[in-house]
Amino acid sequence: MAKSMGSASVMSAAVMGLEVRPVSVEVSLITGTPIIQIVGLAQSAVREGRERIRAAAAQMGLHVPGLRITVNLAPADLPKTGAALDLPIMLGILCANGDLGQDALRGTMAVGELGLDGSLRSIRGALPIALFAAGHPNVERLLLPSANLREASAAEGIQLGGSESLGRILIALRDRDRGLAPALLAPAREASDERAVPDPGFDLSAVKGQPVARRALEIAAAGGHNLLLSGCPGAGKTSLARCLPGLLPALSVPEAVDVTAIHSVAGLITDGSGLRRARPFRAPHHSISEAGLIGGGSRPRPGEASLAHHGVLFLDELPEFGRRALEALRQPIEEGRVRIVRAAGSASFPAEFTLVAAMNPCPCGYLGIAGRCGCSEQSVRRYRRRVSGPLLDRIDLLIDVPAVRWEDLADSAPSEESAAVRRRVVGARALATRRQGSTNARIPPARIERLCAVDRGGRALLRKAVTYLDLTARGYHRALRVARTIADLDGRRRVSEGHVAEAIRFRGPV
16 A cells, blocks of 8 residues: 655746736655656646656755655646746655755745756746735745846745755755845845837937828827828838837836736746836737737737737738738727637736838839839729728828938938937826826727817817718727827817817828
């Protein structure tokens, strides 16, 4: 009959989307065939941890008992993926074997991937796990790889301990934490010193001409409005789009935590880096799949829409993107969130981004230029129909970007720099935040009439726009939001007829 030789339990966690679930790593040693058996819906990367644990123990001279070792990852109905459970499994085995006191892990949660030499490697989702641990009533300390310490230090209210090797973790735990403070504790919580420094290669001062597009870019930055630039090749559409991040303010600390958490889950955080303070700028190629753009997979992962959260999603050559991928963007644009449902589970990711798209007016790009465009009227219509009406209706600013004139190219006078425009953008965003706590693009329909109060002349102009331009209810609301942003840039409390007129001009055909 098998005989129990010891047991232990270690607290850990698993990340599902952005949601973190507690995992109890239960280890039991019984007499029988020497084997490590991991149960509890452990995926292949978790099961492969058995070999990493044995190799690391052999390299470090640790004793893995020649017994039947059963590791249960509870709750058993929660899928466990990745290698972050290596460290708690190893600690559980040592505790069950008596090599590590049970009291050493009281109030401690552990995550980390083991190398074959006993090193600890960085994991995905360290910040979400740290935030979860900080809010857990039974967790006082989180042990994790040192490469994740600066990222995890954004979580307030939790003691962090980390190291580059399992050996130093064990020394600190056996020494009753006397070696923990100098060796393992993370530095004081700090925001990363990264700032939203504009790319010097994409400053508005380098853009020649294009006064209408520059104005639209400023409005889009101030209100978080979606923007479509249409024009012939070489007119500067891509350069204008890449100037937008330089017009945006740095992320606030709560926004930086959100962005860093998403990028951490996606595995895009560099080892040793902290909070991301620069707003994301994502520019996927038009060959991207629907799952790549929106997110998905059997284990739901964030797509480009979520990676652009609180930043910019730039879609160059918009009609070349797959129809399914573009149509899938409609819900995130409207709701600011992506919901992915799969048979194995579901996940929800935030996706409040500013969409900037660029396209040519026809397949060859030179519509209306004599001797250069040979596109038929039918091919032009077919090309433009690749972008559906419902998607266009969700774009606030539709801008025609003409070819740059020789006079503008030859003008040596410097244009206004991004820094000057950014100061106006920051001021307008501050007004919107004090008024409704969000950018104007995120004003809910129920509050639009009150927050975007328009004078008598403006309302008459809106009535004509709805009647003669066939504005939908959504288009009407978006025009109101844009007018509110223009008024904020002017420092006006009430939206006037002039603000409405400029907003309507930006909803013309492209």
